[in-house]
Amino acid sequence: MTxxxxxxxxxxxxxxxAITLKSVNHRFLDLHLRMPADSDALEMKIRRVFKEKLxxxxxxLTLSMERSDGSSLAVxxxxxxxxxxxxxxxAKEFGIQAEPDLMSILKLPGAMSGSNIDPNDEELxxxxxxxxxxxxxxxxxxxxxxxxxxxxxxKERMHHLEQATLEVEKLRSAMLHAHMEKINxxxxxxxxxxxxxxxxxxxxxxxxxxxxIQEELVRMKNHVMHFLAVLEAPGEAGKKLDFLLQEMNRxxxxxxSKTSGVAGEALRITQFGLVMKSEIxxxxxxxxxxx
Numbered sequence: 001m002t003x004x005x006x007x008x009x010x011x012x013x014x015x016x017x018a019i020t021l022k023s024v025n026h027r028f029l030d031l032h033l034r035m036p037a038d039s040d041a042l043e044m045k046i047r048r049v050f051k052e053k054l055x056x057x058x059x060x061l062t063l064s065m066e067r068s069d070g071s072s073l074a075v076x077x078x079x080x081x082x083x084x085x086x087x088x089x090x091a092k093e094f095g096i097q098a099e100p101d102l103m104s105i106l107k108l109p110g111a112m113s114g115s116n117i118d119p120n121d122e123e124l125x126x127x128x129x130x131x132x133x134x135x136x137x138x139x140x141x142x143x144x145x146x147x148x149x150x151x152x153x154x155k156e157r158m159h160h161l162e163q164a165t166l167e168v169e170k171l172r173s174a175m176l177h178a179h180m181e182k183i184n185x186x187x188x189x190x191x192x193x194x195x196x197x198x199x200x201x202x203x204x205x206x207x208x209x210x211x212x213i214q215e216e217l218v219r220m221k222n223h224v225m226h227f228l229a230v231l232e233a234p235g236e237a238g239k240k241l242d243f244l245l246q247e248m249n250r251x252x253x254x255x256x257s258k259t260s261g262v263a264g265e266a267l268r269i270t271q272f273g274l275v276m277k278s279e280i281x282x283x284x285x286x287x288x289x290x291x
Contacts, residue, residue, distance in 0.1 A: 002146060005138035009131040011124050017065040019128070019135045023143065025289045026058040034062040037076065042125050046132060053136050055236050056291045057143075063128065080111050143291075150286050151231055154241075157286075158224050161248070161279045164272040165220050168255065171269050172213060175259055213269075216255045220276075223248045238290040245284045252276040 005021045031050055035043050050059065087100040105111055227244045230237050256273040 003139045003142035005135045005142065007131045007135045007138065009127055011127050014067050015065065015124070016067075017063065017124075017128060017131075019131055020062040020064075021135050021139045022060045023057045023139060026056060027288055029054055029056055030058040032058070032060045034060070036063065036065055039063075042128065045125065045129060049129065049132055049136070053140075054291070056238055075106070076111055080105055083108060083111070147290060150289055154231060154283055154286055155228065157279045157283045158227055161276055161283075162221065162224050164275045164279070165217055165224070168213070168269050168272045169217050171272075172217070175269055176212065213255050213258050216251045216258070220248060220251045220255075223251070236291060238287060241287045241290060242284065245280055245287060248280050249277065249284075252280060 002025065003021070003023045006018065008016065008018045010016050029051065031047060033043055033046060035046075046061065046063075050061075083105045084100050087105075090096075091098050223244050227241060227248075230240050230244070252273055255276075256270060259269045259273070
């Protein structure tokens with residue numbers, strides 16, 4: 001789910017820092033960290049915190065540090081020079097008349113660094129991790145607001161799906177009757193009027209039983225109930241809901257395959273089956289946003 005959070009911290013009279021978090025929808029946890037140079041140890045700890053507290057989403061973190069005496073940033077001349085030279089060599093090789101954009105280069109990782117700030121200082125690390133917890137809490141609060149909206153929509157989708165299931169259930173007897181008539185007509189055509197009518201009816205009943213959709217309807221209703229229960233339960237829900245929607249889609253496909261070719265009132269089952277598939281697909285799109 002989407003979200004934004006920013007917190008600021010003061011480590012000493014001279015050193016301050018800011019943590020900015022942005023998140024967008026993603027099926028898995030995808031972390032992108034923009035950190036000061038030489039902060040690999042701190043980065044590992046930050047990644048560990050995210051993996052403990054978040055499960056899904058593309059999350060971007062930016063950590064900036066500055067000194068209050070005005071010497072907040074210093075240019076990494078060696079690295080910037082390497083970027084400039086690499087740009088010019090590539091331009092020369094491909095015959096392009098262009099000069100590097102200094103502003104773009106200064107935004108590259110490691111091009112700018114805090115002056116005389118050691119990101120591996122244990123006390124500074126502890127303060128940053130403490131503020132990181134605050135930032136994640138703010139991010140979660142914004143994500144929770146969006147989540148509440150998604151949950152309301154998913155409940156509405158499940159209501160539509162449940163109503164379509166009930167309508168199909170009302171048409172079940174008409175579908176069975178249509179199957180019986182279709183099979184009877186076909187057997188009469190193949191065997192002629194001399195065929196044993198009782199045997200025809202017996203065979204038709206067996207075929208109609210194989211075409212019965214009662215099991216699919218029962219499983220569909222159970223899946224809807226389970227889906228709603230998972231929505232209300234605490235903890236991670238996205239993967240469970242996605243699995244349930246896959247099962248619902250399978251039931252709707254089976255239901256429509258069993259009812260293909262029937263005529264009359266039973267033909268409406270196909271219409272409700274399409275409604276089911278539509279609601280399931282719309283729900284799957286939203287479930288990708290739920291953690």
